[in-house]
């Protein structure tokens with residue numbers, strides 16, 4: 171029996187409380203091993219330092235940015251979502267933010283968007299959330315209303331339309347009624363469409379605005395029943411709340427349009443109401459577009475009038491959001507102005523995150539946009555430009571990016587026990603849960619997180 175301790179039982183331990191058998195992972199997948207067993211982790215890069223927001227602890231700062239999948243069935247998540255989201259949960263992301271999830275049917279971007287406007291949408295989401303929790307991953311949802319960009323077709327459907335129309339021919343983005351859309355029920359702050367290729371919105375009445383706020387509140391109630399750990403309010407990319415913020419899309423003359431304080435009103439009402447329903451314990455985030463990327467300065471230098479949306483107003487908004495109970499702003503950009511000119515490049519939106527972080531010190535800030543390299547991500551955090559990074563496309567290409575990032579930055583993190591052999595671990599050793607790693611630090615070859623052992627057949 172070798173070194174087996176007398177009377178000690180060795181089992182493939184299960185995750186306590188989970189509704190199915192899953193092997194336990196300790197520490198959680200993607201979390202750094204303690205420095206006591208892995209001295210190299212004594213000085214952790216910021217990317218792998220845990221972050222506690224209210225009562226929730228995030229095991230690292232690599233968070234999955236929300237990504238629409240255009241794969242829901244009447245707003246209900248499917249097994250596609252379970253596999254898609256489950257992939258991130260099993261590969262070490264610090265948090266997963268589920269895609270834009272509509273608070274009302276007319277608030278979907280496409281007919282196949284996710285929703286939380288009715289109780290039957292709770293169960294399939296709960297299955298996904300329970301799975302993530304069993305893998306030690308924190309998971310949230312982005313609550314959204316698409317506003318004047320609603321009732322549009324999924325990207326690959328639009329691409330097919332464009333192909334059939336021929337090169338250079340302007341192509342409608344609209345999902346017509348026969349295609350599952352609702353182009354006559356699209357709403358916005360004013361009757362200005364995003365472009366000629368989008369539905370013409372009906373301006374929301376004051377009652378309609380109230381219904382939107384109520385819909386966010388009701389969806390928040392459902393989030394509690396799903397068991398989400400955090401919520402992000404989608405206030406970016408030209409969708410409803412974002413379109414109320416910008417003077418380019420909001421031409422209202424009532425209390426919800428005109429001066430900046432009026433244009434902030436609806437997003438702030440939503441933020442306050444969601445916080446009220448969500449309670450004080452759990453984190454609440456807000457995604458904003460820091461600029462419309464419109465030509466010229468956001469404020470007229472002569473008259474002082476705001477001409478488009480930009481970082482100055484985003485900073486005022488961020489301060490007000492912090493007062494309304496928002497813990498973190500997720501700083502994106504664009505999507506509200508069809509003629510936007512985006513200076514694309516690595517980390518192209520990071521300067522906006524940094525500006526808000528500098529101006530509103532008490533507020534946590536997330537950076538997003540072409541963050542693809544571990545050292546680049548670490549530098550954003552180390553230099554104090556943001557507190558967390560959100561990754562989207564890079565994680566679609568490399569779902570195990572958090573594990574690669576750990577290796578690149580010299581951090582010893584835990585892969586899923588089921589996948590250890592792919593990462594050089596030895597499943598035979600790590601199965602004993604009182605043995606937190608596959609080898610002691612001293613046994614590891616230099617520069618590797620785990621010894622590379624030949625895979626048994």
Ligand SMILES: Cc1cc2nc3c(=O)[nH]c(=O)nc-3n(C[C@H](O)[C@H](O)[C@H](O)COP(=O)(O)O)c2cc1C
Nearest residue numbers: 235236237238269270538539540541561562563564
């Ligand atoms: C397939 C796909 C779907 C997306 N859906 C959403 C969404 O639901 N909500 C949102 O705020 N942003 C959405 N985005 C934007 C991403 O969250 C992210 O902000 C953007 O892709 C830039 O980050 P990246 O360079 O890491 O991809 C989506 C992006 C992609 C690629």
